[in-house]
Amino acid sequence: MAASERADLPGDSEDLVRFREQWKAEVRKKKLGLSSVDSGPSASVTNAVAVDGSKGTGQPLRTEGSPQAPATRDTTYVSTSVANSSGSTPYSVALTRAVEVYRRAVLAEQQSNLDEALGLYRTAFRMDSNVDRAYHKIEAQFHSVPVQPQTLRKTDKHAVDEIAQAIKALDLHSSFVPAGQNNGAAITGTLANLLAEWPRSLSFAPEDEKEAVPLQKIPYELLLHVLRSLDTTTLERFAKVSRKARVVTLDVSIWRAHVQATYKPPQIEDEEELDVLVHQYVGDHRRLFIEHPRVRMDGVYIAVCHYIRNGLSENTWVNVSHLITYHRYLRFYPNGQVLSLLANEEMPPQQVIPMLKPTLRMKGLYIGTWRLSGAIVYITSLLDPSPPSHSGTRYAFQMTLELKSRPVGRWNRLEFRAYDSVNIESGEATPLVLKHERPFWFSKVRSYIQSSG
Structure with missing residues (x-):
């Protein structure tokens, strides 16, 4: 398009006209299937016209027969700078500044700073009404530029350095925290970062400065002896x-004992596995106790199940439905014994829990063994x-459940994965259909705490 043709387009800015010219040149090149750019003196003239874009020069861009490509093809954008490899600016200074403001607005929007983004968008469009087109064109060209191997290696090295710094900031390694005169604990994770900011010398302070603190007078060894007798909660x-x-x-010493x-x-496959776990958690016994899967024995796991049963009615216009509720109980013991009880709604949990012991004899009670592998509980x-004379055909049952944690507590949920009936004589296992089963939720029982220890 010549300068005379640009004059026939009133109301268009010079940048918009220049974009149209570049776009048409790219279309022509695609049609001709050209794959290289001439680097001769004529290309410099073309680039100068494309960059300048001033009216009245009378110098047209390359025609369809020209082997040259528009100047934007040779432009390489680094970071947020709008500059080509030769150091010249492909767009006007005002448009370049507008693109920078627009880019800041995009970043603010991505960071959910909508008020700031809106203000930057308005500023960018006041600086140049075509800033959005220029920004998207620059981004498309930037992502289309092939990355040289050396540049890629530098980028990868920089990314690796950033990741290493981030991991180092997390303080995942052990951090020794003084916990007395001659005792200490290896603390890791976010708690270590928190304790690192606390002063070394700490003491028990009263709520009222005028009052005494008897706890401060207790010897540290005696205080530890008292704390060792407490449960974790x-x-x-x-x-x-x-x-x-x-x-x-x-x-x-407190958490090692727990x-x-x-x-x-x-709870684990063998006793030697405990040393592996301690090494895995970098000697942080408290974190091991909290994060590693374990079956809780200071309470009972309860599943509340419901189903609807159709009833009988003397009135043909009335349909009667009964909501049936029953409970499943699982109580685990440290010696590998487990109690499984299925009770109907006539016996609420308040009545069942106190008498759920190995000495209980009632319909729906089964006693088996359990083991934990990872987060999977196997009950066999x-x-x-x-x-036997009262129980009829002898069948054994086995369950496979998955141990999970939910926000209300740790390892407080057991979900069914399989439930089988096993013929004792043949050893054949038959899967049972689980229609109305619900996950087990843990409920702490005070009377179980002593027996589980």
Whole structure:
């Protein structure tokens, strides 16, 4: 398009006219199937005209027979700069600044800073009404530029350095936290970052400065002896009292005792696996106790199941439906024994839980064995403990459940994965259809705490 042709387009800005010329040149090149760009003196003239774009020069762009490509084909954009490899600017200074403002607006929108993004968008369009077209054109050209191998290696190295710095900032390695005069604990994760900002010398402070603090006078060894006798829930409640209480409860002897008492067969495959777990959690026994799967034995897992049964009615115009509710109970013992009870709605949990023991004899009760592998609980050899003469055909049952954590607690949910009936004589397992089954939810029972320890 010559300068005379551009004059016939009133109201169009010079940048818009230049975009149209470049677009037409690209279309012509695609039609001709040209794959190279001439680097002779004529190309410099063409680029100068394309960059300048001023009216009255009378110098046209290359025609259809020209082997040249528009100047934008030779442009390489680095970061947020709008510059080509020769150092010249492909667009006017005003448009370049407008594109930079538009780019900042896009970044603000991606970061959900909508108010800031809206203000930057308005500013960019006031600077140039065609800023959006220029921005998208620049981005398309930037992503189409092939990356040289050396540049790629530098980019990868920079990305690796950033990832390494981010991992280092997370402080995933052990951080020694003093928890007394001669005792300490290996603390990892976000808690280590929090404790690193606390002062080294901490003490119990009263709510009222005029009052005394008897806890401050207790020897540290005696305080640890008291804390070792607490269960983990009570221990964490005490830790919320103050910073000093939090640091004291992190003593390695407290959590090591809980870990050793909990993670042993059938919670783990063998006792040697405990050393592997401690090494895996970098000696942080508290974090191991919280994050590693374990079957809880300080309560009972309960599944509340419902189904609807059609009833009988003397009135043909009335349909009667009964909502049937029943409960499944699972109680685990440290010696590998498990109790499974199926009870109807006539016996509520308040009545069943106190008498759910191995000595219980009632319909729907089965006693078997359990083991934990990863997060999968395998329950096998579920048998009716009543005498064979009263139980009829002898069948055993087995369950496969998955242990999960939900926001209300740790490892407090058991989901069915399989439920089979096993013929004792033949050993054949028959899957049972689970129509109305629901997941088990853990419910803590105070009277179970002592027996589970």
